[in-house]
Amino acid sequence: MSEQWNKGRLATAAVVLPEGTTPTGTQGRVLHAALGLFAERGFHGTSIREIGAAAGINSATLYGYYSSKELVLAELVLVGHRELHRRLLDAVDGLTDPVEKLTALVRTHVFAHTDFSLLAVVTNSELHVLSAELAAPALALRAASEQLLLDVLADGVFDVPDARLAARAIGGMGQRVGNWFGPGQDHTREQVADAFVLFALRLAGVRA
Amino acid sequence: MSEQWNKGRLATAAVVLPEGTTPTGTQGRVLHAALGLFAERGFHGTSIREIGAAAGINSATLYGYYSSKELVLAELVLVGHRELHRRLLDAVDGLTDPVEKLTALVRTHVFAHTDFSLLAVVTNSELHVLSAELAAPALALRAASEQLLLDVLADGVFDVPDARLAARAIGGMGQRVGNWFGPGQDHTREQVADAFVLFALRLAGVRA
DNA sequence: GTCTATACGACGATAGAC
DNA sequence: GTCTATCGTCGTATAGAC
Numbered sequence: 001m002s003e004q005w006n007k008g009r010l011a012t013a014a015v016v017l018p019e020g021t022t023p024t025g026t027q028g029r030v031l032h033a034a035l036g037l038f039a040e041r042g043f044h045g046t047s048i049r050e051i052g053a054a055a056g057i058n059s060a061t062l063y064g065y066y067s068s069k070e071l072v073l074a075e076l077v078l079v080g081h082r083e084l085h086r087r088l089l090d091a092v093d094g095l096t097d098p099v100e101k102l103t104a105l106v107r108t109h110v111f112a113h114t115d116f117s118l119l120a121v122v123t124n125s126e127l128h129v130l131s132a133e134l135a136a137p138a139l140a141l142r143a144a145s146e147q148l149l150l151d152v153l154a155d156g157v158f159d160v161p162d163a164r165l166a167a168r169a170i171g172g173m174g175q176r177v178g179n180w181f182g183p184g185q186d187h188t189r190e191q192v193a194d195a196f197v198l199f200a201l202r203l204a205g206v207r208a
Numbered sequence: 209m210s211e212q213w214n215k216g217r218l219a220t221a222a223v224v225l226p227e228g229t230t231p232t233g234t235q236g237r238v239l240h241a242a243l244g245l246f247a248e249r250g251f252h253g254t255s256i257r258e259i260g261a262a263a264g265i266n267s268a269t270l271y272g273y274y275s276s277k278e279l280v281l282a283e284l285v286l287v288g289h290r291e292l293h294r295r296l297l298d299a300v301d302g303l304t305d306p307v308e309k310l311t312a313l314v315r316t317h318v319f320a321h322t323d324f325s326l327l328a329v330v331t332n333s334e335l336h337v338l339s340a341e342l343a344a345p346a347l348a349l350r351a352a353s354e355q356l357l358l359d360v361l362a363d364g365v366f367d368v369p370d371a372r373l374a375a376r377a378i379g380g381m382g383q384r385v386g387n388w389f390g391p392g393q394d395h396t397r398e399q400v401a402d403a404f405v406l407f408a409l410r411l412a413g414v415r416a
Numbered sequence: 417g418t419c420t421a422t423a424c425g426a427c428g429a430t431a432g433a434c
Numbered sequence: 435g436t437c438t439a440t441c442g443t444c445g446t447a448t449a450g451a452c
Contacts, residue, residue: 195369
């Protein structure tokens with residue numbers, strides 16, 4: 001499912017959620033509506049009435065699916081973190097060579113941020129709104145994803161002054177992709193991924 | 209001026225603004241209060257009453273200094289962009305060697321994000337709230353700062369597949385520093401800057 | 417400059433009919 | 435499942451006294 005949207009803190013991008021693992025029907029429309037609005041205006045900048053209108057239902061009907069606005073955000077944030085973590089796990093599954101692993105992780109990270117840029121923005125920039133209890137599952141997934149990169153970088157094959165700083169640098173450059181990648185921009189997702197893989201390998205001291 | 213603060217989307221950091229170029233007295237307290245609250249809860253998550261309380265004045269008194277909440281944010285966003293741009297200009301002033309220029313830019317960029325992490329976070333993540341008119345001056349400064357990096361990277365000495373993608377990558381890794389750097393973390397600002405300079409040089413194809 | 421008091425619209429959420 | 439109607443609260447901003 002997709003829809004064009006006009007944003008503000010990000011490039012124009014389609015409102016897309018991972019398929020198969022997210023609700024369909026009215027509940028799915030609610031999630032998509034909330035995703036677009038949260039990405040554009042932020043959680044506190046979006047009202048329950050606006051979400052309802054964008055989903056084609058009355059705001060009161062929303063409460064049949066989610067008992068608070070915060071729970072809508074919690075679901076989006078969890079979906080985003082789950083999708084990224086699942087993809088990263090799949091990407092390194094079966095690989096043994098550290099360079100191949102780093103390549104796969106960066107490539108996958110970039111694609112997650114190009115293919116689901118709105119979800120990435122919401123997931124990264126609105127998580128802080130959630131209560132500690134609601135944020136916890138997402139934070140655990142985030143820590144696990146970071147550890148995946150950290151383990152690869154600490155493998156010994158690479159030449160970095162500090163694996164944690166290298167992980168922060170690589171993670172940061174990938175995370176920002178969600179803020180600028182979009183249709184009105186002249187690089188393909190593959191070009192970005194290829195370039196960022198090269199950057200990450202060089203950054204980690206791999207000589208081509 | 210500084211004060212401890214407890215956040216959520218960023219590490220614990222002091223509420224600091226550049227000195228000399230920002231208001232003092234009550235107006236200064238308003239700006240500092242707003243900076244801490246906007247960083248922690250976001251613009252829409254912060255009320256005029258909370259800003260007043262944190263500044264030690266009644267919310268109505270605020271309107272003697274700023275005629276709307278949006279104008280408070282606009283000033284912070286402008287201060288942040290102005291400070292970064294000024295520092296970047298100073299950093300490369302007089303330099304001719306491209307490698308030295310890139311080194312100075314990255315180092316300065318990192319320091320701006322370690323020394324004014326709250327301002328960096330607000331500046332980068334709440335700018336989208338402003339109307340086009342109020343955002344314009346900050347966006348112009350941002351474009352100028354990006355161009356500074358782009359010009360250096362396009363100098364010919366470096367080996368990158370695409371200077372714009374390299375600039376995005378370097379900018380992204382630096383920008384994220386504001387979200388995790390803080391007192392409760394075991395790297396000094398110099399360690400971060402040294403590491404990120406090395407990363408940026410390698411990324412740009414400079415062999416050490 | 418700073419306060420108290422207040423206007424008034426928008427907010428999240430609920431009750432109850434269909 | 436979805437609606438209309440509404441509750442109580444909190445939002446930004448202003449008026450006017452001191």
